[in-house]
Amino acid sequence: MSALSPAPPVKHLYVHVPFCPSICPYCDFHVLTRRSGQVEAYLEQLEREAAVLAKLYTADLETVYLGGGTPSFLRDEELARLTDTLRRHFGWGRLENTLEVNPGTVSPARAAHWRQVGFDRASVGVQSLHDPTLRFLGRQHSAEQARSAVRELIGAGFRVSGDLITAVAGQPLDSDIAGLVALGVGHVSAYTLTIEPGTPFARRGVTVAEEDEEAGFTRTAQLLTAAGFGRYEISNYARPGQESRHNSAYWQNRFYLGLGPGAAGHYPPPSALLKAERRTNPTLPGWLAHDFAHGPAGQSEAVDAEEHVTDALFMGLRTRVGVNLAELSRSSGLDVAGRYAAPLKRHLDAGLLIRQGEQLRASEQGWWLLNKVLGDFVNA
Known part of the structure; x- marks a missing residue:
């Protein structure tokens, strides 16, 4: 783009x-x-x-x-x-x-x-x-x-x-x-x-x-x-x-529109110079009171490269197929395997994550402990 x-x-x-x-x-x-x-x-x-x-x-x-x-x-x-x-x-x-x-x-x-x-x-x-x-x-x-x-x-x-x-x-x-x-x-x-x-x-x-x-x-x-x-x-x-x-x-971290009180959305950037956004609407009283003539409701948060990676890992590792590290590096602009080398090694060695080529997924035990695994990536 x-x-x-x-x-x-x-x-x-x-x-x-x-x-x-x-x-x-x-x-x-x-x-x-x-x-x-x-x-x-x-x-x-x-x-x-x-x-x-x-x-x-x-x-x-x-x-x-x-x-x-x-x-x-x-x-x-x-x-x-x-x-x-x-x-x-x-x-x-x-x-x-x-x-x-x-x-x-x-x-x-x-x-x-x-x-x-x-x-x-x-x-x-x-x-x-x-x-x-x-x-x-x-x-x-x-x-x-x-x-x-x-x-x-x-x-x-x-x-x-x-x-x-x-x-x-x-x-x-x-x-x-x-x-x-x-x-x-x-x-x-x-x-x-x-x-x-x-x-x-x-x-x-x-x-x-x-x-x-x-x-x-x-x-x-x-x-x-x-x-x-x-x-x-x-x-x-x-x-x-x-x-x-x-x-x-x-789970594939795609873009989607979110309408209604309390709804969340993941929005594409309007140009390559800008970042994707996540936005969550206020609950019903605030949403009903919002004047949409002035634009969307809710607070927008730009998604930077590291948030893009951790979002993709947070969602993708919930799935059987997991995430492709090479594709994630391309979409984020980060060297994902290098940036997150420490938590990757720790959880691969523990058997909580499985890597086959560029594909990374959680093991059965990794699924049970997924919040702990993902927390290590967020805090890396």
């Missing part, structure tokens, strides 16, 4: 929909229950934000992802209005368009509507197929509702991913996984229960023992691999061809 050449088109779009039917006690995302007039104000402001970003960045979308919150909690006419806004300003994803879905919001008619407005993949917050575990997690749906939701979405033609929380006390993990597999999902996202500061679980003193975390981490991999799912990212498993294209863009 020459100094005056335009930025490359952005191929991925994330939209944050913060509204939920209820707030789970483990959740630390930007979410809130809907109040009168809030969704209308949100949709109006989203239109303004989309118009501004469409002027700043060229989009040639491959994927669109509506996350939250509970995007499927939007009424049919609200979701149709939102997708119309996106289409007018950016187009629509050619390869994959994902809607995050709460099982309690699914019906055959609603699933058909979601398909009609353009979604072809559903990420379903199953979390467990064991009613006592769901009650402990504060989920409002039952195990049978989750099963029914997955069946209805598959019947409507969706590629379905099931979210699962592991390391919950009393959870029958084996039957949870077997149940998801039997339902016919093509993808599973399995995350350890994490107690984040400020959440109701943290205030109640809920804890998760490290041995339970590691046992759930290991057992999930064993069972899903045996069932024919490939582990292509530390917490994500897919049948062949069912990998999340949108989330893979994050």
